Amino acid sequence: MKERGVQEGKIPWKLIVGIILSVWLLRTFCAESFxxxxxxxxxxxxxxxxxxxxxxxxxxxxxxxxxxxxxxxxxxxxxxxxxxxxxxxxxxxxxxxxxxxxxxxxxxxxxxxxxxxxxxxxxxxxxxxxxxxxTVSFQNGVLRINGNFVSQPSRAIAAYFCADSVKSVIDSLFLKLNITPVSTKIEKKSLYFLSRYDYFRVKNLLASPDLLQEVNLDRNNFRVVLPLFGEATSVNAENASFIARLMSAYEGRDVEVRDGRIYDGETEIVSYRFAQPxxxxxxxxxxxxxxxxxxxxxxxxxxxxxxxxxxxxxxxxxxxxxxxxxxxxxxxx
Structure with missing residues (x-):
């Protein structure tokens, strides 16, 4: 009886270690909450x-x-x-x-x-x-991939502005439609951040659609050609800086750009095969x-x-x- 009691009082270390290891494996390789x-x-x-x-x-x-x-x-x-x-x-x-x-x-x-x-x-x-x-481009609020128009998610947040003279009208429509956008003031204009869905709801009630206009920020105007994977990407004056930055930051290559060309020391790199997508x-x-x-x-x-x-x-x-x-x-x- 005494020996049985000692066995019952033991801490089940194998079970505890097994549970901890199982949880670690699940969180590391399978699924996790963020x-x-x-x-x-x-x-x-x-x-x-x-x-x-x-x-x-x-x-x-x-x-x-x-x-x-x-x-x-x-x-x-x-x-x-x-x-x-x-x-x-x-x-x-x-x-x-x-x-x-x-x-x-x-x-x-x-x-x-x-x-x-x-x-x-x-x-x-x-x-x-x-x-x-x-080839991904974003110009004047229009997103294109390989030249094809891509519709934006209806709930995507964008920036819109209106003149102070019509701010009260815009705010009353927000209240009527139960919309609560983030807003700020820039000089004599009010800037709102709201979804495209809510923007069109408001726009349909305005006397003129120009009263609330979309803002095209600098970060929303770009064109980029992503490098190939599985085959070499050619280097040219247009993409040299972009390719060189990826090579230096993620591929472990010590390269520099001179006159629109990529050099590793004194050796020019005319094409590069990336190790990952x-x-x-x-x-x-x-x-x-x-x-x-x-x-x-x-x-x-x-x-x-x-x-x-x-x-x-x-x-x-x-x-x-x-x-x-x-x-x-x-x-x-």
Missing amino acids: RIPANQMENTLLEGDHLWVWKSSYGVRVPQTPVSLPFCYDTIPGTKIRSYISLGIPEMYFFRKFPNRNDIVVFNIPSLEKNIPVDRKKIAVARCIGFPGD YYWVLADNREMGTDSRSFGALPHSHLVGKGSRVWLSFDSGKPFYKAFRIDRIFKVL
């Missing part, structure tokens, strides 16, 4: 949404920081102490798969900070719209989102996974007992 930051995907996703992300959708990414504190991302809350141990593991992605066009992808934001492992860089979410070899991503919040307009092409090594569904959502601007957004629970993207 909280959506502000100004990224309104109104498709809202700040405070908790998004379920399938990490295996685009292949298997080997973690660079497998040893870390649970429930901490980059630092221990309230301190500047890192919550992980970097083991110097190189970037590795196995069984790589391409996203589908318009997939909502979660990714680590590319940065030039070499001392931060890729899997510990800040998280963002956006739509994957451009693939290797694509590069994509172009756009946030649905066209004016304030962090996406390829901020950091350029997104390398495959920075993909975390595919956004699947919202499983939990809280509105931080409301009291706790009113913050729970029941209508968004298990919302499929």
Whole structure:
């Protein structure tokens, strides 16, 4: 009886280790929940949404920081102490798969900070719209891929302005339609950030559509040709700077651009075969989102996974007992 009691009092370490290891494997390679930051995907996703992300959708990414504190991302809350141990593991992605066009992808934001492992860089979410070899252009509010017009998501946030003389009229329509846009003032004009859907609702009630006009910010005017994958990309004066930056930032090449040509030392590089695919991503919040307009092409090594569904959502601007957004629970993207 005594021996049986001792056995019953033992801590089941094997079971505990097995559970911890299973949870680690699931969170690292299969699925994980991420909280959506502000100004990224309104109104498709809202700040405070908790998004379920399938990490295996685009292949298997080997973690660079497998040893870390649970429930901490980059630092221990309230301190500047890192919550992980970097083991110097190189970037590795196995069984790589391409996203589908318009997939909502979660990714680590590319940065030039070499001392931060890729899997510990800040998280963002956006739509994957451009693939290797694509020409992506955005001019005067019109998005085109390979010359073909691409319709914008109806809930995508854009910027619009009106003169102060008609601000009261615009505000009254917002109130009537129960629209609460973010707004600011620039000189003698009011600037509003609202979805294209809400913009057309207001526009249809205006005496003149020119009373509320879309703003074309500099970041919304660009043209980029993404490098090929699986075959060499030719270098020319138009793409030399773009190609050289990708080679230096993500391919480990020490190159420079001189007179529209790429050089490795004194050797000119006339074409280059990239080791991984590069994509172009756009946030649905066209004016304030962090996406390829901020950091350029997104390398495959920075993909975390595919956004699947919202499983939990809280509105931080409301009291706790009113913050729970029941209508968004298990919302499929």
